Amino acid sequence: TQLLEQSPQFLSIQEGENLTVYCNSSSVFSSLQWYRQEPGEGPVLLVTVVTGGEVKKLKRLTFQFGDARKDSSLHITAAQPGDTGLYLCAGEDGNQFYFGTGTSLTVIP
Amino acid sequence: NAGVTQTPKFRILKIGQSMTLQCTQDMNHNYMYWYRQDPGMGLKLIYYSVGAGITDKGEVPNGYNVSRSTTEDFPLRLELAAPSQTSVYFCASSYGTGRSNEQFFGPGTRLTVL
Secondary structure: OOOOOEEEEEEEEEOOOOEEEEHHHHHOEEEEEEEEOOOOOOEEEEEEEEEOOOEEEEEEHHHHHHHHEEEEEEEEEEHHHHHOOOEEEEEEOOOEEEEEEOOEEEEEE | OOOEEEEEEEEEEEEOOOOEEEEOOOOOOOOOEEEEEEOOOOOEEEEEEEEEEEEOOOOOOEEEEEOOOOOOOOOOOOOOOHHHHOOEEEEEEOOOOOHHOOEEEOOOOEEEEO
16 A cells, blocks of 8 residues: 655645645655545546656646655645645556545635 | 536445445546545545456455446445445546546545444
8 A cells, every 4th residue: 555645634824825735655656646625526636747856837836746756745825715625645556546645725814 | 528427426324235336427538446535534546447347456445346347337336335434435537647647536425334
């Protein structure tokens, strides 16, 4: 079993603040995905990173894949209430995906 | 284009009962997956399929069975339900792997075993 640890587990911040969420593993993954999940719904893909050291930007969200392809980070600039949700990382190994335990983010207006 | 659909949305089972969770996708995806999500946790892979007629076990397959007779459908069977199977079940599909591995998730089935 591949273990993906996310930190922090819970995060509550004021609108306009910046934050970083981490996803760490001792295993190497061929790709790593970040999803956001709203209550009562399935996860929705935000980004896929494949190459070690890869950085991708999606508006105010910046994703980075570690050089060794074992870890990743998600940075949100100037958080907004619409960013509230459960953020999940998922590592791909062969045809299987291993999900982290998630970071529950609340952005207070 | 409905994406991934799951039925039922909610179900309560008694210990020892059986049921089938239905999953259908209309995107002609090769890969399909079944996950379970326990409260406050991430998703755990139960079974997956890389194409019609091919299935394989994930992290937590015990107590479940699957079949993939068509590209569109990937039902999950629970035999002899146990309280430990109380969870939210998500079906997902994707076109391929690598940069084509975006998983599209269904809305989930919330199952309670009493």
